[in-house]
Amino acid sequence: MKKNHDLLPLMDAIKEYDEKDVIPFDVPGHKHGKGTKELVDFFGERVMRIDVNSMKCLDNIGNPVSVIKEAQDLLADAYGADHAFFLTNGTSSGVQAMIMSACQAGDKVILPRNAHKSAINALILGGITPVYVQPEMDENLGIAMGVTLDKIREAIAINPEAKAVFLINPTYYGASSNLKAIVELCHKNDMAVLVDEAHGAHLHFHEELPMSAMEAGADMSAVSLHKTGGSLTQSSGLLLKEGIIDKNRVKTIINLTTSTSASYLLMASLDGARKILATRGREILCEKLELVRWARKEINAIDGMYAFSTELVDKEGVFSFDETKLGINVSKLGLTGFQAYDILRDEYNIQMELGDIYNVLGIVSLGDSKDAIEALVDALKDISLKYKKEEFKCDLLALENPEVVIIPRDAFYMEKKILPLTDSVGEISGEYIMAYPPGIPILSPGERITKSIIDYIEVLKTQKSVLTDNHDPSGEYIKVLKHNNVRSIAI
Structure with a gap:
């Protein structure tokens, strides 16, 4: 039965609670803003009054049974999914939940090397082995595009035991792969398809935009409604189609890292953004x-x-x-x-x-x-x-996939030493180095450092790019594995 997307179950429940003028002896400690005048002056009285905690009338994100569940069901319906989960730690948490729901420790996942760091973090958390696919490069623009069907087919043929294929739809710059054909190929090989739609929360709502993951038949997708759908920063949704991945496993994985005090401001904004997208x-x-x-x-x-x-x-x-x-x-x-x-x-x-x-x-x-x-x-x-002056050219753009020497989790926990970046050729990275935005790793834990990677980082430094996740913000030094004589993993 078609759902009524004019409804706002969670927002209405919060509004009703606010209108009752309840005397709070629960958290949060600002007590509807009464104890923090400076915050009320800055954020406004309404924001502070509705910054509330879980209670029976407002449901609980850990196991929703009423208004949060109703709002999540509406979100699922809006995107053509069977189930949806509210995320209050961004799409990063959704990416981790997807990979850890589809894979267990020791499993392989096929993914493009221009994936966001949250995907690599999922490999560390889950003890999962990456099989990287090289995205296509546009040398004139100097950016990575999507991955081809042929490269996914080749990766599956070499790694038929892989549990899932992870894709980006679209890339930061707007490129989308042939998602529907890739989904069909993966399903024929009994592999789940997981899609990072951090920059594609709007795709499902206009036919002239690339096909959304749910429309293409993917098993899961994580959508950043805060990026392109209108909700508050850090609020996202996780979408699931029934079949390969069990919804209860997904809920369990999400609850591993989700706060039990999830922000009702963020969740309410997801409810409101869904209504806007679904109706207008x-x-x-x-x-x-x-x-x-x-x-x-x-x-x-x-x-x-x-x-x-x-x-x-x-x-x-x-x-x-x-x-x-x-x-x-x-x-x-x-x-x-x-x-x-x-x-x-x-x-x-x-x-x-x-x-x-x-x-x-x-x-x-x-x-x-x-x-x-x-x-x-x-x-x-x-x-x-x-x-305007003479054209700028750079020869250090087309980085190839680094060699993965050991899986990210093992590298993350191994003993490290610190070297000057320029002296680290041939070493195995013990940390991330990336430019943010977009948060795509140039190096991840467990990868071999090459001269071309160092040269690329040096170019970023000259351009005053913001390097993140490495222990030395200046990028002069890097953590590498203390023992470089480890045996490469077989992938």
Whole structure:
């Protein structure tokens, strides 16, 4: 039976609780804001009053039976899933739950090397062995795209015992793989398909966008409603189709790392964002697609700039493209993306999502306006006039998959030593190094360090990129395994 998406079961329950003016002798300790005037002045009285804890009338995220369950069921219905779970620790927790629900310690999972660090964290937590697939690279743009059906087929043939295939839909920059064909291939080989849709929470609600994971028949997907669906930061959803993976196992895995004091502000925002997407998502996305298509036309008329889009479709690794990802190549201006990112923020008060060697990326979503898009276009026109010089070129872009010497969990727990980064060629990394955003590891624990990897990190340092997760924020030193004579794993 079709569900009524005008309903807001969790938001209404919180509102009803607030209107009762209950005298609280439970947590949180601010007691509806009465003890923290500074927070009330900053956040507003309403926010503090509805920052509440689990109780019978508001259900419990660990084992929902009433209003949270009703809200989760609506979320599942909106995306064409059989079950949904609210996440209050972002899609990172959903990615970990997916991999650990499909795999046990010692199992293999096939995944692209441009996966988010949360996927590698799941391997550490679960003792799972990675089988990396090299994503396709666009050398002109200097970015990784999707993975091809042929490469997934090859990985399955070599690793028929793998339990799952993990995919990204879409990539940070908007590229989507042939998801439906990959799902069919994996299911023929009795493998679960897990999809990181951190940047695809909106896909399901407009037919001109890439196919969503649930529509393609994937077993699970994690969607960042806070990124492109309108909910509050750190709130996401985990979607499940019945079949290969048991819903009770998923709930158990989620509860391993979920707070028993999950934020009702975050959960309520998921309830509200779902209503917006389910009832008005297509209408809103039509408006945003019109805006972003106009922006691309204007940007591509600017000397030295290229806003890439659906013309990439049918190239290797690009089966379809999410036009709401406004990637702009600035290399012909003579700028790096890092420089353009800083210029836009510091001189024009415009905050882009990220800068990389060649590009800046803007995310166009529910809240973007014509005025904001026009301000960006005007700023880019001005930058072209002020900064245009000889084209910038970099030969250090196409990194190959590092050699996985030992599984991430073993490397994580092994004894380490610290070396200068420049002296670490041939060593085995004992930590992550990545640029954030997007949080895709350049090195992960257990991988062999090469000169090309070091050279790439040195380029990032010269561009003042933010390096994260390594013990030395400057990137001058790196933790490596103390004993380098370990035997490589067989994968």
